[in-house]
Amino acid sequence: MLKLDKVGKTYRIGAFGGQELRAVHDVSFQVNPGEVVSLIGESGSGKSTIGKMVLRLLPPSAGAITLDGTPEADYYRHVQGVFQDPFSSYNPIFKADRVFEMVRQGFGLPSQDWREKVEAALRSVRLDPGAVLGKYPHQLSGGQLQRMLIARALLLELKVLVADEIISMLDASTRIDVLNLLGELRERGLGILFITHDLSLGNYVSDRTVVLYKGRMVETGRTDRVFGDPRHPYTRRLLASVPQLHRKWSEEEEQPEPEAECLFHAPGEGWVEPDHFVGCAFGGEQDECPRAAEAVVIPLR
Structure with a gap:
């Protein structure tokens, strides 16, 4: 279990x-084995910073990130990441399968045994080894490159995969393949931290959701609760902003102006029900909170 405290x-x-x-302010949640947790928020909300801290690419300034029962030296073997731009993860002058050779040293396997292990990892992410091994990055699609990176992570004794916007640069047909692959990995017991700004993707793939605003958790809980019964005004605004496939913008009906509501607070903040938390975007800090300063509230549409 990966835990942020x-x-x-x-x-x-x-x-x-x-x-x-x-x-990032006082973020606490956990990723259990066989669970997908979506980290959702707009640009600048702290999503990628949290992902980099989980991957130990950045040290946290406060709090702790732990993987239960894992010695410090083995952390990198058990926690790996796949990032937004698959092309930037490869050196264009080397063949794409060089990403596998970079982790071979830790195994000490003969060449034939290593190749069999790599081919098994590729098949596990629905890639034909003969179609991708020996190719340069420009000869492969973004979806193939992204799945090769996932296969590389699976070669290790992986417990947690950090997927940071991994499908935002892929076309629609490839996106669903990668999302379904994440679902299959979850069923095998892999914990996945899915970082995205796309609410529909988070709803599709995740078991639990964490909504961030300005580096703070404003709502978290089971995905069906957060999406089906959003309690925080910011979460509701996000959900209302998602385009609907069956409607055009010109067909949107003019809604009456609602009573003004503070964007940063929600009625009955705290644990509103089991596994459903709603919080203040400013953590109740009097020097930052616009309510305390009697700032103009933002209408909720």
């Missing part, structure tokens, strides 16, 4: 690092 990240900015930017 009150994790925060602060960057030093400005001339000579004289100022601080708090990108």
Whole structure:
């Protein structure tokens, strides 16, 4: 089980690092074996920063990230990531299967045994080894390259996969293949942290959802609860912004202006039901909270 406990990240900015930017505030959730957790929010909400901290590419400024029962030295073997742009993960002057050779040293297998292991990993992500091995990155599609990266992660004793916007650069037909692959990996017991700004994708693939705003969790819980009964105004605004396939923008009916509602707060904040948490986007901090400062509230459509 991957666990984040009150994790925060602060960057030093400005001339000579004289100022601080708090990108992530007190984020706590866990990813269990055989579970997909979606991390959802707009650009700048802290999603990728959290993913990089989970992958140990960035150190947290506060809190702790642990993988139960895993020695520190083995963390990287059990937690791997796949990122948004598959082409940038490959060196264009080398054949694509060089990504497998980079992890071979830790196995010490003879060449034939290693090739069989690689081919089995490729088949597990629905790739034909003969069609991808020995090819350069430009000879393969984005979907093939992305699945090769997933196969590389599976070669290790993987427990958690961090999937950071892994289908945003793929075409529609390839997206569903990769999403269904993640579902198959979940059924095998793999925990997946699925980072996305696309709510429909998060709803399709995840068991639990964490909604972020400005680096804070504003709502989290079972995906059917968060999407089916959103309690936080920000979550409701996000859901209302998703385009509908059966409607055109010109067909949208003009809605009456609702009573003004604060974007950052929700009635009855806290655990509104089992496994469904709603919080303040500013954590109740009086020096930041617009309600405390009597700021103008934002109408909720």
